[in-house]
Amino acid sequence: MADSILIKGGRALTFPGGLTGEVDIMVEAGRIKQVEAGINAGGAMVIDASGCVVAPGLVDMHVHLREPGMEYKEDIASGSRAAARGGFSAVFCMPNTEPPVDNLSVAEYVYDRGVDEGFCMVLPHGAITVGRRGETLAPMGEMAACRAGVMGYSDDGDPVANSEMMRRAMEYARTIGALIISHSEERSLSDGGQMNEGYYSTLLGLRGIPGEAEQIGVYRDICLAEKTGATLHLAHISTSGSVELVRSAKRRGVRVTCEVAPHHFSLDDSMLTSYDTNLKMNPPLRSRGDVEALMEGLADGTIDVIATDHAPHASHEKETEFDRALFGVVGLETCLALVMTKVVDSGVLSLEDAIARLTEAPARIMSMERWGYGTALEEGDDANLVVFDPEQRWTVDPGEFMSRSRNTPYAGWDVRGRVQHTLFKGRLVVIDGELAEGTR
Amino acid sequence: MKEGGGGYRNLLAISSLDKDDVLSLLDSARSFAEVSTRSVKKVPALRGKTIVNLFMEPSTRTRMSFELAAKRLSADVVNFSSSTSSLSKGESLKDTAKTIVAMGVDAVVVRHGSAGAPLMLTDWVECSVINAGDGMHEHPTQALLDLFTIRERLGRLEGLKVAIVGDIDHSRVARSNIHALRKVGAEVVLVAPQSLLPRDIQRMDVAVAGTIDEVLGWCDVLYLLRIQLERVNESRFPSLREYTLLYGLTDARWSELDHKPMVMHPGPMNRGVEIDSSVADDVESVITGQVAAGVALRMAVLYDLLGGSHG
Numbered sequence: 001m002a003d004s005i006l007i008k009g010g011r012a013l014t015f016p017g018g019l020t021g022e023v024d025i026m027v028e029a030g031r032i033k034q035v036e037a038g039i040n041a042g043g044a045m046v047i048d049a050s051g052c053v054v055a056p057g058l059v060d061m062h063v064h065l066r067e068p069g070m071e072y073k074e075d076i077a078s079g080s081r082a083a084a085r086g087g088f089s090a091v092f093c094m095p096n097t098e099p100p101v102d103n104l105s106v107a108e109y110v111y112d113r114g115v116d117e118g119f120c121m122v123l124p125h126g127a128i129t130v131g132r133r134g135e136t137l138a139p140m141g142e143m144a145a146c147r148a149g150v151m152g153y154s155d156d157g158d159p160v161a162n163s164e165m166m167r168r169a170m171e172y173a174r175t176i177g178a179l180i181i182s183h184s185e186e187r188s189l190s191d192g193g194q195m196n197e198g199y200y201s202t203l204l205g206l207r208g209i210p211g212e213a214e215q216i217g218v219y220r221d222i223c224l225a226e227k228t229g230a231t232l233h234l235a236h237i238s239t240s241g242s243v244e245l246v247r248s249a250k251r252r253g254v255r256v257t258c259e260v261a262p263h264h265f266s267l268d269d270s271m272l273t274s275y276d277t278n279l280k281m282n283p284p285l286r287s288r289g290d291v292e293a294l295m296e297g298l299a300d301g302t303i304d305v306i307a308t309d310h311a312p313h314a315s316h317e318k319e320t321e322f323d324r325a326l327f328g329v330v331g332l333e334t335c336l337a338l339v340m341t342k343v344v345d346s347g348v349l350s351l352e353d354a355i356a357r358l359t360e361a362p363a364r365i366m367s368m369e370r371w372g373y374g375t376a377l378e379e380g381d382d383a384n385l386v387v388f389d390p391e392q393r394w395t396v397d398p399g400e401f402m403s404r405s406r407n408t409p410y411a412g413w414d415v416r417g418r419v420q421h422t423l424f425k426g427r428l429v430v431i432d433g434e435l436a437e438g439t440r
Numbered sequence: 441m442k443e444g445g446g447g448y449r450n451l452l453a454i455s456s457l458d459k460d461d462v463l464s465l466l467d468s469a470r471s472f473a474e475v476s477t478r479s480v481k482k483v484p485a486l487r488g489k490t491i492v493n494l495f496m497e498p499s500t501r502t503r504m505s506f507e508l509a510a511k512r513l514s515a516d517v518v519n520f521s522s523s524t525s526s527l528s529k530g531e532s533l534k535d536t537a538k539t540i541v542a543m544g545v546d547a548v549v550v551r552h553g554s555a556g557a558p559l560m561l562t563d564w565v566e567c568s569v570i571n572a573g574d575g576m577h578e579h580p581t582q583a584l585l586d587l588f589t590i591r592e593r594l595g596r597l598e599g600l601k602v603a604i605v606g607d608i609d610h611s612r613v614a615r616s617n618i619h620a621l622r623k624v625g626a627e628v629v630l631v632a633p634q635s636l637l638p639r640d641i642q643r644m645d646v647a648v649a650g651t652i653d654e655v656l657g658w659c660d661v662l663y664l665l666r667i668q669l670e671r672v673n674e675s676r677f678p679s680l681r682e683y684t685l686l687y688g689l690t691d692a693r694w695s696e697l698d699h700k701p702m703v704m705h706p707g708p709m710n711r712g713v714e715i716d717s718s719v720a721d722d723v724e725s726v727i728t729g730q731v732a733a734g735v736a737l738r739m740a741v742l743y744d745l746l747g748g749s750h751g
Binding site for chain 1: 455532533534552554555556557559560574575576577578612615638639640641643644
């Protein structure tokens with residue numbers, strides 16, 4: 001394999017900068033060497049990118065790669081391949097593994113496994129509390145200082161219930177320059193719930209999860225962040241109420257950011273009449289009104305980031321009664337297409353602004369320059385790039401996923417926008433939409 | 441009735457039936473009711489057919505009713521209940537379904553604690569599926585037999601005023617009855633504290649009242665639901681005593697009524713809670729009539745799904 005690669009004839013998308021006209025990008029020894037029209041290929045391998053956009057590799061702030069502990073669902077080998085195929089150069093793993101990421105050994109294990117596989121950066125978020133039990137603070141300082149450089153802390157699906165604990169965690173995190181990531185949920189309101197509470201849960205006889213369960217959590221953590229001055233990131237917000245709470249907090253100058261998952265802006269609770277367990281996730285699919293509010297939140301910048309909450313589950317965990325099925329869907333391999341189809345095509349965001357929610361924004365929030373990740377595509381930067389055809393239509397076939405699990409609600413969907421090539425640190429890890437194995 | 445994935449006919453929910461489906465089942469039930477009055481209570485309509493009663497939740501009356509209905513149509517019936525099955529050993533519903541398919545049956549009558557389980561079964565079995573109650577979702581044959589009972593007694597359904605009293609939130613009987621009654625043109629008022637009403641229930645085209653006294657002089661049919669003590673522990677209402685105070689059909693309320701509505705109950709009744717014992721005795725004939733109607737109605741359903749004309 002050639003040491004240098006010439007990506008020819010694509011439009012580059014950079015932050016800052018935006019979308020350029022057709023240019024060539026020469027990649028050499030893992031780095032971007034030159035960005036210019038009409039570069040001579042010389043001995044370089046040439047990738048035809050005409051009609052394509054060449055953007056910084058995508059960054060997913062919220063995935064579950066299930067390793068260690070639940071490798072039958074996914075592991076870092078399969079999950080990082082799925083990420084690369086989805087155009088991602090970095091994924092941040094939630095700490096709800098077994099054992100959880102609540103100490104430096106597990107954090108470094110996750111990080112090292114990502115390096116071993118070499119398809120993208122696999123960076124762990126750490127737990128706020130030991131065992132994610134909400135009782136004692138996990139060693140954030142130690143995890144931050146280890147080679148996994150953990151910066152984001154979250155107890156994820158078992159949110160810190162005790163407000164005093166959350167307050168102290170925020171104060172401590174602020175001191176060490178860490179970020180608290182909140183899965184906001186008031187459990188006493190949501191326990192036993194299976195789907196969004198509303199007309200459809202009534203019709204289907206499924207126990208509801210009220211939007212207020214999320215909003216109470218969101219508001220509590222915004223209050224605590226305001227008080228402590230901590231930096232807060234709200235995971236997967238899903239309701240119009242949450243969008244409004246974040247909007248007004250930002251107006252007051254609270255250091256808060258938030259993300260939305262593609263399923264929350266592309267699906268709604270009326271679809272659950274099929275009792276399809278691939279529509280079961282937490283937070284649940286909300287009403288059409290909520291979907292509209294999320295789109296408005298994306299449009300006006302209230303929602304900073306799009307993150308997948310990629311949550312693989314084995315078939316036997318989904319092919320079961322709705323109230324026994326586990327929460328979550330896979331998302332890495334459909335994310336870009338859903339953003340193109342639902343956010344860009346509908347005019348909510350321009351292509352540039354939509355891709356920024358998958359690159360520039362998460363990179364800024366997670367200080368990705370630490371990892372040599374840049375979005376300016378300047379000479380000397382690590383060549384983490386995604387080459388995608390924004391016009392190509394394709395049909396989602398879960399059988400083709402690299403992910404070990406197939407729990408997607410999008411099987412058979414016709415979508416637009418397909419990843420052609422992914423470069424990770426200058427290596428082509430995805431060529432023509434297929435994984436490039438054995439290229440190291 | 442609704443076609444399943446493999447072309448099998450199913451009865452999964454009243455919400456997926458139309459008015460004509462409902463009325464034709466009621467008409468058919470009327471002719472089957474006659475069978476139960478004969479000295480030999482059997483017709484050969486489903487001879488050679490095999491029906492599995494798959495009951496994953498305790499049930500006596502519904503299971504017996506389906507069993508009798510099947511037997512009076514000369515079908516063979518096998519009962520599979522969770523206490524004796526491998527489900528208690530952790531077998532999945534899907535594997536159970538596959539096992540049943542392998543036995544070559546014509547219909548599965550399923551009662552399950554999880555909403556949507558009968559619909560899921562249609563993906564996994566190659567036979568008709570009949571919902572005998574799924575979680576808080578629907579109990580279609582109960583609603584049909586209730587409509588049958590009302591029509592037999594009052595002579596019509598359209599324009600009737602029906603009040604349903606009690607724990608609407610947890611009630612599949614209420615949901616199926618709301619769908620069925622609205623389809624045939626009856627008016628429905630739900631009577632319960634808001635804490636026992638599911639969210640946005642008004643969108644099912646019903647009205648809501650806060651106490652039983654608001655509907656007693658108004659309704660033609662008073663449908664009482666069984667109230668469960670465990671809802672007190674879930675803080676849905678303060679006590680059974682207070683429930684009776686606001687929602688119970690007490691002797692005092694009953695005796696004051698000039699125009700007494702037809703009183704219905706899906707059973708089993710909590711005497712002294714949703715209904716006073718003396719009132720229960722007064723209205724017993726309707727309630728046992730519901731039980732008798734259940735057999736006829738279920739015969740109609742089984743015949744409709746498995747009978748000759750549809751092969």
